[in-house]
Amino acid sequence: MLTGILGSIFGFIIFLPFTxxxxxxxxxxxxxxxxVIAVTSSHFLGPEAVWTPALIESxxxxxxxxxLATFLFGIVFRLGRDPLKxxxxxxxxxxxxxxxxxxxxxxxxxxSSVITAIIAALxxxxxxxxxxxxxxxxxxxxVLACFSIGMGAAxxxxxxxxxxxxIAKLRGGPHTVDSLFLLKLVGTYIIPGMLLLSAMGALLxxxxxxxxxxxxxxxPESVKTVVFRTWKVYIFVMxxxxxxxxxxxxxDAYIAPRPAGLLYWINMSSAILDNATLAAAELGPQxxxxxxxxxxxxxxxxxxxxxxxxxxxxxxxxxxxxxSRAWAVIGVPVGLVLMGVYYLILFGV
Numbered sequence: 001m002l003t004g005i006l007g008s009i010f011g012f013i014i015f016l017p018f019t020x021x022x023x024x025x026x027x028x029x030x031x032x033x034x035x036v037i038a039v040t041s042s043h044f045l046g047p048e049a050v051w052t053p054a055l056i057e058s059x060x061x062x063x064x065x066x067x068l069a070t071f072l073f074g075i076v077f078r079l080g081r082d083p084l085k086x087x088x089x090x091x092x093x094x095x096x097x098x099x100x101x102x103x104x105x106x107x108x109x110x111x112s113s114v115i116t117a118i119i120a121a122l123x124x125x126x127x128x129x130x131x132x133x134x135x136x137x138x139x140x141x142x143v144l145a146c147f148s149i150g151m152g153a154a155x156x157x158x159x160x161x162x163x164x165x166x167i168a169k170l171r172g173g174p175h176t177v178d179s180l181f182l183l184k185l186v187g188t189y190i191i192p193g194m195l196l197l198s199a200m201g202a203l204l205x206x207x208x209x210x211x212x213x214x215x216x217x218x219x220p221e222s223v224k225t226v227v228f229r230t231w232k233v234y235i236f237v238m239x240x241x242x243x244x245x246x247x248x249x250x251x252d253a254y255i256a257p258r259p260a261g262l263l264y265w266i267n268m269s270s271a272i273l274d275n276a277t278l279a280a281a282e283l284g285p286q287x288x289x290x291x292x293x294x295x296x297x298x299x300x301x302x303x304x305x306x307x308x309x310x311x312x313x314x315x316x317x318x319x320x321x322x323x324s325r326a327w328a329v330i331g332v333p334v335g336l337v338l339m340g341v342y343y344l345i346l347f348g349v
Contacts (some may be wrong), residue, residue, distance in 0.1 A: 002045040006250045009038050013243075014269075021120045031239035038246025046249045055245055055336045062168045063237035066116065069158045070233050074226040075118040081126065088130040101141060102202035108291070109194040111147030112312075113183075117160040118229070121312035122145065122221070125319045137204060142316050143330040145303035147338075150275070150314040154300045155190060160311055161237045161276035162165065166230045166283055168246050170292070173285025185289065186296050189345065194302075200334070218282065240276050244283065251282055257291035259270045259295035261347045267298030269337065270309050275299035290346075297342055305335035 112120035153159030303309035
């Protein structure tokens with residue numbers, strides 16, 4: 001019975017955001033409601049009590065670092081927005097268009113682990129808006145940069161919800177989980193991948209066009225927008241922590257025993273389901289390092305393939321008005337190539 005209930009909840013999480021507009025517009029509250037139902041079901045139908053003081057404390061405290069980082073960097077970015085925009089074109093001229101693209105793609109990926117993926121995506125939108133290159137090239141630039149941001153943000157607990165959830169879920173097991181755990185676990189795979197994406201961006205070059213023919217950000221953000229986004233991030237991360245605990249009985253029974261290579265490909269579903277949601281459902285402290293690498297690299301890479309897969313994708317596509325089809329035409333081939341390359345690196349078959 002518990003498996004059926006949790007399976008239904010998982011199905012709702014996958015499909016309702018794409019079929020119901022109200023759910024899509026209130027995704028954080030929807031996920032929180034699903035999380036409460038999942039935890040309550042596991043509490044009464046599972047092998048052990050789930051609603052514990054430790055879980056409640058974790059769900060309230062773990063989101064704080066990412067939430068504060070989102071708010072503080074959001075305010076700083078808002079204050080420095082105009083000077084930044086004035087310098088972007090000058091930097092491109094000074095560095096040259098190809099080297100500029102490579103530097104931006106790699107730098108935003110690396111910085112996202114410190115300033116959060118959300119702020120890195122907002123900076124990306126400002127950069128794209130200032131370039132006035134053709135839409136096709138700017139779309140490629142945006143997608144490659146979002147792949148890099150999504151990968152880099154996974155390296156620290158404040159980078160994005162995925163990394164925050166991963167750290168919270170992996171405590172209490174055989175691994176020594178600290179703020180550098182993810183960097184040590186997957187950093188040697190992620191950083192070369194960001195360099196590869198940067199090289200891909202450098203090989204391409206857009207054509208100069210008038211302002212109306214390029215991608216452009218829709219509007220500057222107000223303080224109210226920054227505060228509202230911060231609150232949504234807190235609820236989002238809290239919901240994912242609860243979801244992860246609620247799904248634990250099913251994950252322990254059906255996911256944890258699977259070999260690392262299979263977990264890697266299963267997580268291509270991250271392209272349509274936010275990668276933090278998958279991490280919350282799948283990760284467990286008793287998993288081996290190989291299993292953790294398979295799960296994390298699978299969700300991190302495939303999260304860039306489609307717009308719903310990652311927070312920076314959603315922000316960039318919305319603010320720059322990139323359609324789902326235009327994103328997929330670029331994101332899916334790039335993601336499949338990366339998935340194939342990393343499978344060979346990780347599993348050697």
